[in-house]
Amino acid sequence: MAAVMQPGKKRTLAAGPATGEPGAESLLASIARVSEDAPAAGAPLSLPAQALASAAFSGSGRLLVADPAFVETFGPDPGLEAAPALGAYRLVAKVCKDGSVAVLLIAAPLVARSWPLSPAVAAAADEAQWVALAYHPFAHPSLIRRACEGWRLTSLETRVVSALLGNDNLRAAARTAGVAYETAREAIAAALRKAGARRQADLVRRLHMAAGVGEFDLAEIGLLAPALGLTLRQAAVCRLVALGLTRPEIAATLQISEHVVKAELKRLFESLGVRTAGALSEVAVQASVLLAVAGADNLAHAAQADELRPLRLLGRPEAGGRVALSDYGPASGAPTFLMHSALTGSLIDRGLIKALQRRGLRPIAIERPGFGLTDPPQGEAEAAVARAAADMALVVEALKLKPVRLLCRGGEAAALRFAETYPHLFAGGVLLNPFRPYEVDTRWDGLMNMAKRMISTQPQLIEPIAAFLVRRASPKSMAGILREAVKASPSDLAALEDPRILADYVASARLAALATPWGFIQEQSAYVGWRPQAVADGRAWTRLLGEQDVLYLPGEGDEVWDGALPGHRVIRVPEAGRLIHASHPEMVAEVVAGLT
Template structure:
């Protein structure tokens, strides 16, 4: 996962070691805590011992964290939409005891799943292909009551499952069959009504001509529309477009890095066939795939023919649909905790292409479209959605809040080179794609370098800047003694730990553990009072899970900026009238002259901590008055 070129440079920096010699290595501490429900409990309960182990031997600590992560589920909490799944309860003999409406639509005639049911009963949960309506292939997860215990099944399904000892749950991933999800994908990609009809028709049509007829347009009109759709989605070819549409339809948003392994295990392909199929599904042509894999074009065609035969897919486009649906189903099935339902917070999710078309950028636009836009930064792990109080306060102040997910966070692709330059270019792309003129900026925490890079590289696009609790460069770092400050110091001083540590946390981000972390991490009384509200806790927890479900690229890259001795550039001094907002409930603020801006105004937010978006929304909106 972390051999990606996007991570080059993340591990540069220096390590600081202490002369203290711990009695145990981190691996030994982790083994000693094996009786606990999760390895992360060690960090929460015995941080001083972990700190000693890390200081004494950073290299081994990194390896120990990576080894501990490999034994954990790939996703801690997966948020899924019920409309993407179809569910049934069956006996081992294939008798259907319960089937929801989506399953009955996919399988109007009873599918013979007896071989798979018997295998799942004998070997445990499995993922495999099943044939549904119109001979279309779909991916199904099959498991017994114990394995299905974490699925939030309907009461009727639970009752059917509990009524007999030989019953199993069948969950089929089929977001492509939901017109509601197709319409959501169209809104996310800003497709017109015609483009949306064509995109939905392309899901199962054998070619563009048939899709054009299904959408009620002519062939040339469809070709022009497809070019526009591809440009908006940031893709080159139809198979890649189908994969992008499936990903947008689903909330789990798996990253697709293990597509070849998934195709091999779930579809029964050989390793060579799986590698070829994964490349074709990403939008590569046969010659491009041959070059990428070191094969001849004839071998690629032979392997792809076998892929289509074994999976029942009706072409490269249909295989991309099948692989995308399998990816999302496995992401939910592999999670420690599955949550179904719509996310709160409103706003319109958009996924746009970068200016060069090479990357995708995600944002949530809260409107109204005729108001002054303000780009609102999320934090290092949460903040991709705005609480209703802050949304209303900003809109009431005449603003149009837009939360842009920085490179590697949420659904935004990682940066391939300079992180802050890429983040700044992403914001410039948002300004152009959304046809804005100038924007305000509300940045926070470790997002400060990206905000200052935008001010430096695109000064004509920036109107007013507010930096909320900006994290200073390392040479000015404060010496706070809180748990979070201590952990962050170790990450910044030992950048080779960042990826391993972040992945270690990401794979354990279940609701229960995140609640513990939040109460331990927050120090301000206002924050702790806010956490007492179950709605606030759930909002934060779901936000963290969605932000970190795909990868830790953003978190790691942003911390590496600091670890590699980032300092603001003097060119940012051309801006005047900037505001630094400081929460008085947090200790250890560094005097903000390091930002290098003249006439910098400092505003204190009384009694606030790291959650002013919940506790002080009116104060934040007033900063732009």
């Protein structure tokens, strides 16, 4: 197996050797040509629409127009006391109607042209001097529930956490939740343990992640300080509180006394209008998300995508880190693990989900190490394959599942390893258009095969190509790239005419690199020289092949898979292509349901 190229070790994009191998510039130029947007700044960022509120103001700070969420949060006449310099933006901590504090991102309309403003506010931008955007997810009970469900909190734990978000201390939260203080204390302790949080302030940050924003970095102090009008030391204290550090730990980290930390916290509470470390963490998180919005064109805010993705997060008890998955239910269904492709995450085509559910199955999409919100392991590609299989076993144990079926659009190495290592948990698998080893692959036409050729001959360029794709991950660009990639397949092009199928695929592709492109980099590196290991009996497996697949010629690689999975079933579908899961969901679901 090829060694993983660790993120951070930059590669340059060079032309191929004189042997006729493609140069990276030609591939990237082809991708840029079909991208409909300019390169985006920042990693893909998706926000739940109901967490956003926006308004437009006159030069004197008078409210001109606001969306209902803004009025509900700040009242009918909030006013704008402090505005940034022209051409810049700033953050303001503002007291809400309910007494909590929310952060506003403020700028001139020209600066804010890529922000997710409501239609009414965007329409008033020409007459406005300033526009303001708030990100305040925990003003919405539905998002609090989503965040708590993401960490698999019980109903009692959710009640106490919800109450704590709106109160100054745990005793007040216990009264709001209608439970005894000791019960509330035990519930919070359980929530901290499940979320892997050190303290309540750290729990706030992790709840934001599960509410819909996904992985994000707290803003660096060099950005946080000027944006919120703080000193660098105050910004550092604010950031460390949000990370869950205690006062002694903050003092040791910053090499200052605990007395100074206490004094800085007092100033922070006064200047930002908060009263607790949890509320301070909330300000730090909101500010970080809004700073990411201000600096990123790579943004989508669609509640629909978040509603479709029932996110769950599991801690790895021994290996460390977390595993992310989407559990589509129902709990009574036969568990079916969906293995995503190298370019997508755990948001699965909803037509396929419904088709599987109609047949009594419970689709569960697990993000492999380094994809989406699942943490990567340390080590080389072989470690990632073993970790992916162990993560699958962890999900079976945590959710108390019966042996699972596998439906694989990618991750063949992990699927085979799971079946080999945990045969008592494996109930059969379907491989959709599985990988063919490069040594037997002869198809090189089109955009995807240009990339495939580049990866197989110049693997040192996988990392810069991944970074380039992340910068082209806006929804519009992803749609253009996808259409170009499958244009040789009439079936796939026809499928993409369905706005639902296109939207689901694009949203899932943006999830893949939500935290890091590590998963894509290591898997593509590992595929250089990979062949499936032979099993003694392959009758539990089925290969389902769309013969319009733009990646491979029909029949190519059959001898490899016949040797690896003796006795396995092969189904060829002439009228289907690479996207067979979306174009023929009923057929795919029927094959999965028939596994025995």
